[in-house]
Amino acid sequence: MSRPPGDAPRPRRTPSGSGSGSGRSAAGRAGAGRPAEQPPRRRPTEQPPPRRRVAEPRRAADGAPARPARPRAAAGHREAAPPRPGTRPARRPAAPRRPAPPGSRTIKLADPRRRLRLVTVSLLLVFAIFAGRLVQLQLLDSDALAAAAGANKYVRVALPAERGSITAADGTVLATSVDAYDITADPTMFTPEATHLPDAPEQAAALLAPVLGQPKEELAEKLHLNSKNPKSQYALVMARQTPEAKNRIADLKSSLTKQVDTAACRAQAQLLKKPADKGGRQFLDAACVNPLAGMFWEQSTRRSYPAGGLGANLVGFVNAEGVGTGGLELQYQQLLAGQDGHSTYASAGGNRVATAGGARQDPVPGTDLRLTVNPDVQWAAQRAITDQVANAGAEKGYVIVQDVKSGQVLAMASSPGFDPNDLSSARADQLGNPALQDAYEPGSTAKLMTMAAVLDTGKADWDTHVEVPNTLQRSDRVFHDDVDHETWYLTLAGVLAKSSNIGTIEAAEHLGATQAESNKVLADYLDRFGIGKPSGLGFPGETRGILAKPEDWSGSQQYTIPFGQGLSVNALQATSVFSTIANGGVRVAPGLLAGTTGPDGAFTPAAAGAQNRVVSERTAKTLTEMLESVVTDEQGTGTTAKIPGYRVAGKTGTANRVDPKTGKYSGYTASFIGFAPADQPRVTVSCVIQDPVNGHFGGQLCGPVFKQVMEFTLKTLQVPPSGSEAPNLPVDWKP
Template sequence: MILLVFAGRLVQIQVIDAPEYAAKAENLRLETVDIPTTRGDITDASGDPLALSVEARTVFVDPVAVRDDERERVIDELTARFDLDRAGVARKVDAEPGRYEVVAEKVAPDDWEALEELGLSGVGALDDYKRVYPDETGAADLVGFTGTDGHGLEGLEGVMDGTLAGEPGKQQVEMGAPGVQIPMAEGLAQEPVPGKDVRLTLDRDIQWHAGQALAERAEELDAAGGSAIVMRPDGEVLAMADYPTYDQSDYGDYSAEDRANGAVADAFEPGSTNKVITLAGALEDGLTTPERVYTVPYSVQIHDRRFKDDHFHETQKLTLNGILAQSSNVGTIKVGQQLGADRLHGYLREFGFGAPTGLDLPGENAGILAAPDEWWGTQLPSISFGQGLSVNAAQMASVYATVANGGVRVEPTLLAGTVGEDGGFQASEEPSRERVVSADTAAELTRMLEAVTGEHGTAESARIPNYRVAGKTGTANRVDPETGTYTDGHTAMFVGFAPADDPELVVQVVLHDPQDEYYGGEAAAPVFTDIMSFALKSEKVPPTGTEPPNIRLFGDG
């Protein structure tokens, strides 16, 4: 009877229930793991990397396969080689019946090979990828970084994560005796899909130089921050540098403020760089001409406020050319009064103020531009010369790019396109284009802006040998964002383009709260000259072949 019972039980186990027991036994040895995929690179326009993925390893332990006589050695080696907490490693080594306990991620292949040579039982590795950033690109604030899971957290890494990340695969693996994975042919559940490369319009060399020049001047003047942008007249951004910046590999050591992309995140009053819009509107509407003479006193009283020019002078006769070249606040107010609040507001909007740039960068501050029916008594004169509104550096760079582009505003662009697994390039959509002022008005503004760098202008330091340069200084009081009141600090700016007779490049420089020297012509113009000189050579732009025009700045009498 007993033998019959045993025989029946054996038949049940070995024949009737055999598939079920076999499946349970197999499942004890199986794990479902992700098959890592490559994250797409971020490159400049020439394909030079600003962020890329390199091969790495994920080191794991199979507790079941760790031999008792090697337990202490396994714990010691993993703890020491990866600088881990020994108690935490011990818990993973003892985590039976688990078969797959991750010990360290993003391990360099050489480091894994050195560990593998020890032949420790139960220790294995899976292929993985690590995100790295080439040193000294000057683009950290723009590019951003990824987290430990490989997904983008900030900057373009975050914004473009859906394009860059791809899709990891899924596969069942059987853990062999030494803890090494044995892929199962029938266990592949999902093929990995590599991420696409993102190609930017940036030039890595110009980006690097812009970052270096900006940082050097900011540190020299003990500035709180700053930004520098290099752009083509058609809106393509060649460089977008920021100060202060950070090391992407150790991003946790820096504050969110240090990591912010100030070129779009910091809003400030544009000061005298805004005067070009006031004059552009008056010229376009036929209200004035470059040669028209204005009587310009040192100061003027409007309602309860007295407006002054930066430096004292006797009442003088200035042409419209001279008002811009001398950066006269009082003269610009007179032009703004001709134009009126509604028309001035309209031109500010058409030049891109009060709206996002279209760059779609995280943390962008579109600035403040109140509707004209909200302007009170002194806002028209204030806004006409750059007070009472705020912009970011990319918005202001776009204004001068519009003038350099013959009066046509092209939405700024950073993304050239994407590159798929097959190497095929897919260009981004064409940016929007809109004519803001006529080609004739743009040409008149260009001649007037060229006088700013001339003998009687405010920015002789912006001259570049053998090239004609058009541009504008700007100096503005800083506003405390919490109280809305002016502080003792200043924002120094210079923005311009070259060659003035055939514009190829636009450069915008902003320095926040520089010490000792804070006028735009003194603090920011030298940085403009440095960056523009390098960019012209880098782009192989030939020297100007024409002489600057003779522009009349002063009226008779």
């Protein structure tokens, strides 16, 4: 049975070099049913022979098979026998595989195209990472990196501005900045490893304590390594020390450096390099170590108060960083501080590169303040109040001296005071300014405002008769004067001269048709005088006092406020009331600042205080004469304030004192406020003493202080004596 042409077996090629047989005979034998000889397997390293493509037989146009193509001659033969139609030429059998040597491993070669693809992908990933990082550096992080590079390359050094000075009206320096040094240390130079001493910080502290005036335990603590930052090479030991203190430390350090530079000490140092079993040492003798080797200093400035405690409660003080913390130093901190500058220079390896450029912004010095305070008057006021507070066994006291016409404060003294050069010796309650920060009930000095309202509204005159009983029942309270008495028959001037509470209540009741209307009128005048409002100084911690709205006055308050209880003021507010009367009824806002001198050296005067009329000039003149009777009349309470040659107008005050700790009445507030010369007023002086033990009446305690300070001030300002006598208004009448 014949096979179709497409199923004919492939002819097997004769192995090269056999020289016998042909493709035809081989094919014939294969077709005869003999098993074909299996070709030997190729070695793994051998490439398979290329497969020869056998051309299909051509077919004639009529569909008969075409003549088969003639096959190419096999290698080693010039010409091979043509295969039978429909059969493939046989493959040449591969050469026998050589047996692999024992122990050898077969190496398989990967497909080069796969390796090429893997390398290409890897390179693309690397390039993608580089490209992404480049985009991040150039576009996203460029500003931050440039700043960091600049920070590493350039060093910025702060240039502190010089703080402005504070002077009195005549140029006397009250506060200024002087050269100083910050005492610093490198804690890493005090370790046992660095000093070869087990207790170097303690030894150094023992030497520094007498110089710096600090406990050696505190100093030693600063010289030890910082547990939070053990690698820190900087510690501030004491800031803003005097040049004398710095020089003493420098001399000590230099002396110890020479002391340890001996042959014996050098020999000990050599032994530190040897192990202990060969005679080496771990520590040096104390005599061979300079415990101050790690001490350094930096130039700085510190605040100095050449006048000591003069005006300290007013001027204030700065903290350890040189920042204003109290008084005018705090109030004008921004103006005094100026503007710090800076210097930027290139640095390489921690060293300055002089030729690499840099930048510098010079600091702008602070502004100087010139106060209205007269230093001589300030000194007199401080001495007088300090002595009287001590004599009276009082808690504290304060004196204010004010120019009547300008409202300028010429002195503001408090006792006890303090020395801003030595804050450690002062108590916390001494560091303020009680003349502005204490709120107290003014007592009888407030009667001046009640009389001003009565006179200015035309409800009464100085000679209006007032019948004053020993007691007076109003609301749910019985009122008394400071002494028991038969019924007094006083003029309105006499009510003020004898400081009668009952007479003042009776006068205030005439301000309106009803008590409510009277309260409203009186409250309006108190407001005009500045009660319950800031003085305008802007002093830190200043109290505005306490004054309730008239509709909120209690049944008791509407009768106590007219004689100075149930409301509170600060000493400057009370002083300003009398200055208003002395100035013809015109209130001038008080001032402490005369002007400023800027960094350019130009002086700018302060603006004049705002003015407003409170009472008429006629009312002010009448009140002045009534106040003179307080001092001149033998029945007056202020006779201790008389000054020979000068007419004096003033008023005493004695009030129950509210203890700020308990909020209850405890002790007294004694005061006296007056002005002189009464015929041509120039100066107002107020004195307030809190919680005295030896006496408590205002005329008794503050009258002498007023006299002492006023007399000194009039002479200092060269105010001529009065050219006339006081009118001595009648204080009583006979029924």
